[in-house]
Amino acid sequence: MSRSALVLEMTPRxxxxxxNNLTFTxxxxxxxxxxxxxxxxxxxxxVVLTGPSGCGKTSVCRxxxxxxxxxxxxxxxxxxxxxxxxxxxxxxxxLSKKVGFVFQNPENQLFSLSVERDVAFGPENLGLSxxxxxERVEWALQVTGISSLRHRAPYxxxxxxxxxxxxxxxxxxxxxxxxxxxxxxxxxxxxAAEILKVVHSLNRQMGxxxxxxEHRLDLASQYADRIIIMDAGKVILDGKxxxxxxxxxxxxxxxxxxxxFLAQLLQKEGMPFPTIPVTVExxxxxxxxxxxx
Amino acid sequence: MIKTEMLHxxxxxxxxxxxxxxxxxxDSEFVAIMxxxxxxxxxxxxxxxxxxxxxxxxxxxxxxxxxxxxxASISRxxxxxxxxxxxxxxxxxxxxxxxxxxxxxxxxxxxxxxxxNSILETLDLSEYCDSSPFTLxxxxxxxxxLASVLVxxxxxxxxxxxxxxxxxxQKDRLRNFILxxxxxxxxxxxxxxxxxxxxxxxxxxxxxxxxxxVADGPAHKILSDDGLANQCSLIRPQxxxxxxxxKDLGLAQDVIDVYTARxxxxxxxxxxR
Numbered sequence: 001m002s003r004s005a006l007v008l009e010m011t012p013r014x015x016x017x018x019x020n021n022l023t024f025t026x027x028x029x030x031x032x033x034x035x036x037x038x039x040x041x042x043x044x045x046x047v048v049l050t051g052p053s054g055c056g057k058t059s060v061c062r063x064x065x066x067x068x069x070x071x072x073x074x075x076x077x078x079x080x081x082x083x084x085x086x087x088x089x090x091x092x093x094x095l096s097k098k099v100g101f102v103f104q105n106p107e108n109q110l111f112s113l114s115v116e117r118d119v120a121f122g123p124e125n126l127g128l129s130x131x132x133x134x135e136r137v138e139w140a141l142q143v144t145g146i147s148s149l150r151h152r153a154p155y156x157x158x159x160x161x162x163x164x165x166x167x168x169x170x171x172x173x174x175x176x177x178x179x180x181x182x183x184x185x186x187x188x189x190x191x192a193a194e195i196l197k198v199v200h201s202l203n204r205q206m207g208x209x210x211x212x213x214e215h216r217l218d219l220a221s222q223y224a225d226r227i228i229i230m231d232a233g234k235v236i237l238d239g240k241x242x243x244x245x246x247x248x249x250x251x252x253x254x255x256x257x258x259x260x261f262l263a264q265l266l267q268k269e270g271m272p273f274p275t276i277p278v279t280v281e282x283x284x285x286x287x288x289x290x291x292x293x
Numbered sequence: 294m295i296k297t298e299m300l301h302x303x304x305x306x307x308x309x310x311x312x313x314x315x316x317x318x319x320d321s322e323f324v325a326i327m328x329x330x331x332x333x334x335x336x337x338x339x340x341x342x343x344x345x346x347x348x349x350x351x352x353x354x355x356x357x358x359x360x361x362x363x364x365a366s367i368s369r370x371x372x373x374x375x376x377x378x379x380x381x382x383x384x385x386x387x388x389x390x391x392x393x394x395x396x397x398x399x400x401x402x403x404x405x406x407x408x409x410n411s412i413l414e415t416l417d418l419s420e421y422c423d424s425s426p427f428t429l430x431x432x433x434x435x436x437x438x439l440a441s442v443l444v445x446x447x448x449x450x451x452x453x454x455x456x457x458x459x460x461x462x463q464k465d466r467l468r469n470f471i472l473x474x475x476x477x478x479x480x481x482x483x484x485x486x487x488x489x490x491x492x493x494x495x496x497x498x499x500x501x502x503x504x505x506x507v508a509d510g511p512a513h514k515i516l517s518d519d520g521l522a523n524q525c526s527l528i529r530p531q532x533x534x535x536x537x538x539x540k541d542l543g544l545a546q547d548v549i550d551v552y553t554a555r556x557x558x559x560x561x562x563x564x565x566r
Binding site: 158188253256265280 | 528532554561
């Protein structure tokens with residue numbers, strides 16, 4: 001690699017998200033929900049943010065699109081810079097062009113009488129031309145696989161389809177970063193797996209930086225470049241899935257994929273595992289080597 | 294006992310959501326109702342406390358037709374915890390919320406205090422007793438909703454998606470708590486998509502698809518059947534997928550939980566060594 005390329009590689013401009021010493025205490029709360037959190041996420045990374053219930057992960061997400069401090073009041077210390085924008089200085093209307101946010105419950109996000117109108121809402125508010133809006137809506141519906149539902153009311157379609165519509169609505173803003181707060185909680189397992197596939201394709205094909213808050217690590221691990229684990233407002237583990245799925249994570253309540261946990265149990269009993277699997281396929285081929293005669 | 298006889302239900306829009314459901318759930322049974330989004334699971338359990346009344350057929354709670362009792366009266370026996378806690382919570386503090394029903398039922402102060410504290414303790418909520426439910430996380434609000442129903446000690450407990458937003462430790466605690474309820478001879482019925490949770494609890498599983506019961510049996514039989522899983526938009530537990538990918542090595546095929554899988558695999562490993 002040439003020197004200039006190396007410099008470029010290391011320049012902070014590559015960071016999509018820079019969180020520095022972030023501490024936030026909600027108004028009326030005694031203790032901070034987020035305490036001295038520092039991390040940086042590069043452009044194009046797929047990051048899963050997880051941790052036990054009440055660990056502060058949702059609060060961190062709310063900082064990434066400026067809901068904290070512009071909508072939720074409280075005491076904010078430290079810096080959060082997203083796509084070069086300081087969340088304190090920048091109004092949420094500006095941030096929303098760069099950072100898309102998908103909520104746990106699509107019912108909280110969809111409000112129009114047709115899926116198409118919901119998806120068009122964002123681009124129309126950006127003041128885009130009719131032609132450009134139309135083009136973006138077509139594209140977003142197609143990428144999320146719901147073109148055929150365009151005229152249906154959001155409340156008439158299934159939960160999985162609603163969540164696709166919510167993602168399409170965010171996608172139509174052409175964000176650089178997408179933050180998804182437990183987007184699969186209300187979905188049956190197959191719909192959940194499909195939503196995560198859609199998110200993965202947005203990441204791989206369009207280079208959108210993904211921050212996914214997720215408890216269902218059995219479904220999400222295979223897509224994650226990196227897992228950040230929080231506990232009691234702090235980041236306690238940060239690394240590749242196979243690096244962070246350890247005893248410490250399990251004991252604080254992280255739902256390590258069962259397949260990973262199984263491999264760890266078998267390893268304790270003396271079965272060889274050169275690498276710790278995070279998917280069934282990986283585990284299957286490793287076990288075949290140990291069990292094949 | 295909870296019993297349905299040819300239960301049909303259609304919403305006023307005309308869509309028939311339940312298409313002739315016959316089932317019997319004995320006292321102190323532990324049952325998971327699973328199936329795809331829109332299969333009719335929530336519509337079905339709302340019949341158990343009389344919130345929904347059948348358009349055809351009937352529902353009997355301990356032998357009495359739900360049409361002949363008020364929802365308030367059935368609720369003393371059947372406690373239903375909704376999927377979305379925000380549909381249920383409304384008080385200023387967690388403690389008020391949890392003690393609300395007992396006050397309504399006319400219990401004395403001392404009993405209210407004792408029972409409320411005890412359930413808050415069990416569900417790890419004591420530290421929040423003076424907080425507003427709306428300042429809590431999603432997972433915590435879910436537990437407040439659960440506490441506010443369990444506090445009046447209903448004979449049959451019906452839970453709609455109890456594990457949503459709960460982390461692994463909370464789920465572990467929830468599982469122990471449910472098993473404790475079952476051992477106290479309470480009926481526990483839960484609607485859930487959480488196959489791994491079901492794999493660890495091993496209840497009887499009722500599989501619903503498009504308004505019909507398509508399978509009914511022990512968890513390890515139902516959840517290890519890939520055909521059924523596909524039909525109901527489920528994904529088999531990871532252990533079941535693993536064991537079936539290694540089927541040619543002669544491993545058991547009805548394994549759904551980690552500890553059973555560990556024993557099977559260790560046994561196989563010792564044989565080849």
